[in-house]
Amino acid sequence: METYFILPFTLGMIFLFIVLFIKYGLWITKLSHIDKLRIVQSFFTRRTWDAIKESFMEGLVHRNMYKRNPLLGYMHMCFAMGWFLLIVFGHVESYMYYGTLAKAPWYPIFFQYYVHDWFPGERFMANLMDFLLLYILSGVLLAYFKRINSKIFGIKKTTKLKPLDRVALISLWFIFPLRLLAESATAALYGNGGFLTNTVGHFFTWIGVTPTMESALWWAYSLSLGFFFVGLPFSRYMHILTEILFIFLRHYGIKLKKQFNSYSRIQVYSCSRCGVCIDVCQMHVANISNNQSVYILKNIRDQNLTDRKLYNCLLCGRCEQACPVRINLNDLRISQRIRATKEYNSDYAFLQTLPVEPPQVVDKTPEVIYFAGCMTHITPGIKKSVLKVLDKAGVSYQFMDKEKGACCGRPLMLAGQYEAAQKLIAYNREKILDSKAPILLVSCPICYKVFRDDYELGQITIKHHSEYFLELAKQGKISLNKSDKSIVYHDPCELGRGCGVYEPPRDLLRMTGNLQTSQQEKVNSLCCSGSLGDMSLSMADRNVIKGETLKVLLKSNPDVLATACPLCKKTFVKGVDVQVKDIAEIVAEAME
Amino acid sequence: MRNFGFTTTKSRTIEYEKIDKRLIGYILENEPSFNACLSCGSCTAICSAGNLTSFNIRKLSLQIRLGDLEKTHEEIDKCMLCGKCLLECPRGINTRNVIMLIKKGLTIFEIKDKA
Amino acid sequence: MIDVLIIGGGIAGIETACSLQDLGYETIIVEKEKTIGGHLNDWDTLFPTHRSASEVLAHYTDETRRRALTIYLNTNVISVKKQDDGSFEVHTSRDVVFRSKTVVLASGYRLFNAEKKEEYGYGIYDNVITSADLEKKLKQLNGEFKTPTDKVPEKIAFIHCVGSRDEKSGNHYCSKLCCVTAVKQAIHMKQLCPNANVFCCYMDLRMYGPGFEEMYREAQEKYHVQFIRGRLSEVGENANGTLQLKVEDTLAARPCKIQVDLLVLMVGMEADKSTELFQQSCGLQCAPNRFVKPKDHHIGSNLTNIDGFFTAGACIGPMSVFDTVNHAKAVAFSVRDYLNATK
């Protein structure tokens, strides 16, 4: 009779499995045909093993989070790893006693309640299980502290909870203390505990314990488990299992699409709300603290995402870089913007009626086709320098947008105007292909990103001027004089995190001056705040963020602040006394 | 209605009380910086779309202020959102957001171009 | 201990010293350059009368000599510290430490660095110059006026509000003197090159002073200077070295392209760097536009948040020559009142 206490646990678990089966089943069925094929084809390959490894390292050990924030990582590891081991060794213990694994799940879970006998290894297992429990309890204690004061974790702000989250959270908090109490009560009565439960059991004996009390505690333990299981699929804890699914799908080569689909949903539900993205977000400088990725994902789940939040993001990619779960935060946000602006994409009908420029008569196919881009046209210093370097190196080129050019389409993409961007892409693509040039040279990382990701230019190599000039320098086509000026380099978001170009600009700068390192650079570099990704950030706020970025960059008092993006240059130059130069200008000067 | 071979002309007078303020109200509510426009025209002169078409964002924004929305849809669709105007505006107006708000506003209020 | 230490030997500083001497006070002037007169040394003529700047300068050089004013040239002020007794200790790049009962800041302004408006092409295209460059050019003019690429200009454009009224330059305020300077220079250019077409691209024309509006009218009526209401957005260089301007003629509501031989950027005034120094060394308060903040805009514009620390001239905001002279005369009385009260 008294074993009815297993019911909450059992029913909760059954409920959980049914819900998960339905949810995951639906998501996986909704994946595109090609994606499903990818899963089938990759299933019996190394990818599965890699996925298992990563699931272990990230889902249980929380390595990435540990690297970012050791205390936070430890807390997550306590819960995930501790609980995982508790289940595994619970089964081992049950196997050792019953000699079979084919026992109903409540036997291993409530082993202590059922088995009071001695068996070989019993002492060791009891102590081991106690140790694991203690390990988890240390995490629980940290979680209590975090709730009370998140500052000890170095976290600016944690996420807000909705009612079901609260149910799950409170149950989770109670599970392990209750397990401790229940096992200790049993230990007090039967002496079968380990070092921890026996100790607490002595205390119970001292205050006097009865089988009714013991039963009540086991009921409480089972109830907390049951509540947690029921609440889990509707709370943030859904991430525990979804993350594993996500890791597997990612390893099978499934990529996020422009449109929000079930894979996007899986990513959204994989977020553990650890808050790392809040910490790295520069918006805090301007006291904006409601638009960080974790909130956006939460809003997507709760279906209450407002335009203001959606658009107020620089899309600098710092959060994506920092995300321990490796969620494609930028693309997820853009996919939401695509959804929000779907109804009003332009068709740019005028592109069809533009007068066709007479084909340039050239002796031979140009070596490069140069696309300056809108932004470079308002930084004539960059444009002039690029052309100067090309001339000096004797490179034949066609200047694609010298007089009249359409935008590359990236700003539209950032705004979510995906279909509209396609029109511009088609228009420019034709012009690029018509030139027959093997290299497309761009001087704006914003253009570079979209050319690389969305243009499908076939054999044509796309190069940012920093990459191309480095090649020219290595080939000896241009020679650079090294000055003793100290230079600090700012990684433009679209070039660095966006396209992974970190070294070529630095190599060039080392050839032309005295390159200094900055506190936060490469993948961790800060955004200049000028980003076109943000639609609603005010100029005043942009200036505040820019000011903080400059503080970091100019810490070493460099002579020159170098960057490789016309937009970053325009952003930095306002209201600052230090010389801001594009890498093209530095190279052009160093050639003299 | 009878045809006399001539019709009344629409008055060009701006009657402030009769202005259709829905769109401008929506824009200003969501992007207050739009209030600061002094019509200097640098946005229009620098405009990538204006270089290719007759698009005149300054004029369009004045028309929107006056509720003159007969061609807004056709015009605003010429903008490529490149952001040059954003970098040029001496008043720091968040022009790209204004454009998106115009587009969204036209959709919300179901404002169509006059054929 | 001297009565008044004046920082800056421009017209504000000299005029302050003269006025204070008339009131019977002992002053010294500390000037960072090798000569007195400040920006006035660089100007050719002054609005609205086209009077030669050197004439005004000569007045102050003569006064300096006649009154035997004490001036330390080539001397930078490093810090100003207020002492417990209310006096000031002024450290300079010389080894001397000055002690004075009061300090008058007459450090003036600096010009906006036009290179920051990269799209206007200053420092990139040869034929883009600033209004200050033009003044220097006119001052040294010997023979025919030619552009930097050695051509007699047929078309000249003046661009108003460069680095003023511009969020992108970080200067929201109006420099107020560039409008009338542009008109003055436009007239001057028409006098030198009568066949040239001269354009002024403006956002608003602020002809606030006596004789300014008349000068504007003269530029239109007599000199046929063309005023285009539109702000320059972008400059490109043509193969022959001429410049292509993109500006919207906002009154016609049409984008407009102008090819010119010479582009003159009317650079605005910015707070001198030294104000930052005083912010740090003695807690001088500055306004958000970085100029020194007057204690009272209406009845105490010479006073600052520090007792005994006064201002004269353009260190509190853009100011013309005649406003500067008046402001400098006024500070003498503020200083006298202070010294009498603290005697």
Add this chain to the structure above:
Amino acid sequence: MNIEGKKQIWNAYQKEIADNDYFYARSCIRQNFFPASEVTFLRILREELYKNIFDDPNHTTCTGIGYHSDIVPFDTIQTVVARQFSLMTQAGLEHMAISCVTSFGIYTEILDLWQHFPEQLEKIREYLYKATKREFNLPKNIAHTSDIIYKFRNEIAEKAKYKLINKQTGEPLNVVEHIGCHYAKMFPTKGVGGAEFPQVLVGMIESWGGNVVDYPERRHCCGFGFRNYLVQANRGYSISNTKKKMESMKPYKPDFIVANCPGCAMFMDKWQYTLAEMEGLTYDENGYGIPVLTYEEMAGLVLGYNPWDLGLQMHQVQCESLLDKMGVEYDPKAKYLDKNGNQMPLPEKPSCLKV
């Protein structure tokens, strides 16, 4: 509104109006479109005020319409005007009483010109003499006929049978007064009250019991504008101006409009029909339109003349509503009877405007 302030401004624009012995110059438009108005004017002057006015059958149009539409040369119109003066001189009279506002403007303009350029006057004398062997003296006084009614408004008020008062409510009628542009906008000093606050009709209305409506477009042109009306392609501009004026007065619910210019009266009357036909717009609450009277008709009504003798049946907007408000006795059956009591053919009914 500060009425006192307006009156003070008006005081600066007093005008001398001759007392008696007028030479009458008729109006082309008035006698065609408001045929009884001029008869009524003569009747009032002769029978009510006992004045001497000569209506010379030999006088002609002033050719003003032709002049304002660039058909009649300036020298020609001056000579025509000189001929009228010659007729006046021949009749031994010195005061002109001009029925048409356009003519009034032309006479005023020509006299002003001759004053400044005496050689032009000599030239015209020569032209007239060569053409007709006639000579002339310049008139001592020029008045528009509305000026004369204005001058004697109080005498008329004494003899009035009806007042401009709504008989049912006892409230004064709301009257929109409209002055022709050429009456005072060209030579403000020649119109009573000048161009801004013309008093000529206001004086009549107020002394006969009515209330003048002051509405925003009060001084706006009726829309005639000669060239703009005469060329069909431009008529849209003409009617748009009338529309602007009508829309502006509509909220004040005027009981009727009175004009001193025959062209204005005609346009504000006929264009109401056209606007109704074109756009379905009517400017009173009941869809009948706002009646438009000439000041002669208004004076005739006040003096108790038979509305059908005043020619009100010839209007586009029907006047019965006004007659009912004023309590004027009339015989509806007699509306379309001719002089001999025979029924005339009935006019076609408009499709929108109610009659």
